[in-house]
Amino acid sequence: MRTLSLAAGAKIMEIYESDDFEVKSKSDDSPVTAADEAADAIISAGLREAFPDMALVTEEQSASHTQDVSTFLIVDPLDGTKEFVHRRGDFTVNIALVEDGVPTRGVVYAPAKGRMFLTLADGSAVEEDGPFGDEMGTTRPIRVSEPDNDALMVVASKSHLTDETKDYIAKYATKDFKSAGSSLKFCLVATGEADLYPRVGRTMEWDTAAGHAVLNGAGGAVVRFEDHEALTYGKDGFANPYFIAYAPGVDLKPA
Numbered sequence: 001m002r003t004l005s006l007a008a009g010a011k012i013m014e015i016y017e018s019d020d021f022e023v024k025s026k027s028d029d030s031p032v033t034a035a036d037e038a039a040d041a042i043i044s045a046g047l048r049e050a051f052p053d054m055a056l057v058t059e060e061q062s063a064s065h066t067q068d069v070s071t072f073l074i075v076d077p078l079d080g081t082k083e084f085v086h087r088r089g090d091f092t093v094n095i096a097l098v099e100d101g102v103p104t105r106g107v108v109y110a111p112a113k114g115r116m117f118l119t120l121a122d123g124s125a126v127e128e129d130g131p132f133g134d135e136m137g138t139t140r141p142i143r144v145s146e147p148d149n150d151a152l153m154v155v156a157s158k159s160h161l162t163d164e165t166k167d168y169i170a171k172y173a174t175k176d177f178k179s180a181g182s183s184l185k186f187c188l189v190a191t192g193e194a195d196l197y198p199r200v201g202r203t204m205e206w207d208t209a210a211g212h213a214v215l216n217g218a219g220g221a222v223v224r225f226e227d228h229e230a231l232t233y234g235k236d237g238f239a240n241p242y243f244i245a246y247a248p249g250v251d252l253k254p255a
């Protein structure tokens with residue numbers, strides 16, 4: 001999964017740097033580029049070869065979305081397409097394994113930022129230092145913060161910051177607010193760079209599974225906004241409900 005994320009990231013950067021890509025609109029009105037499609041092709045081919053018996057769900061192959069599965073590989077080849085199009089660098093390659101509805105393994109690679117986050121077989125999460133070669137280089141274990149509810153560090157979407165998200169954040173005593181694109185937000189919570197990522201807005205499972213796995217491995221959690229139950233995978237249409245990603249210790253019911 002790491003190797004495929006690097007291959008996809010290299011292809012994405014080639015297109016990013018060429019400065020010459022067409023932006024098409026998908027049926028849900030979200031943008032898609034040749035980079036999404038090329039990265040999807042690389043990752044899908046690699047995963048099918050490596051794990052021929054495993055169900056595969058990818059953002060760019062809508063036919064794959066009808067499967068009724070609880071254990072599967074799930075891919076967003078380019079999360080943060082808007083960031084990519086607006087040349088803001090906050091885009092990621094996401095590959096995850098979901099087992100019985102739980103994201104157990106994940107790789108999040110942000111090629112323009114040179115950051116790589118991944119889970120290890122022992123269930124922990126690490127950030128790898130670049131440059132990224134065929135063999136895994138130096139890694140550092142990552143761990144969520146010990147949040148101070150009187151001075152929280154919050155991160156939320158750059159391009160889909162809904163009023164409901166702003167209202168929820170306004171209930172907290174925050175010392176720092178960052179906006180970031182894509183699944184990087186999960187990783188910022190995983191490393192302790194933020195305490196809380198509320199998403200009171202739409203996402204799909206491929207947007208969140210890999211970042212969710214990384215955050216779990218770093219001691220964090222993701223729960224449904226509505227009832228604070230665990231966010232699970234393999235849901236109808238692979239659509240997520242609103243959710244909160246956080247470092248345990250964050251008060252989820254601010255006054």
Ligand SMILES: Nc1ncnc2c1ncn2[C@@H]1O[C@H](COP(=O)(O)O)[C@@H](OP(=O)(O)O)[C@H]1O
Nearest residue numbers: 030078079080081082157159160181182202203
């Ligand atoms: N109305 C909507 N319906 C479904 N997904 C949406 C959406 N608005 C945003 N998203 C998802 O949010 C992702 C971007 O997240 P963020 O706003 O945190 O950067 C998009 O991923 P893609 O860029 O892969 O399409 C897209 O899947």
Ligand SMILES: [Mg+2]
Nearest residue numbers: 059076078079
């Ligand atoms: Mg995408």
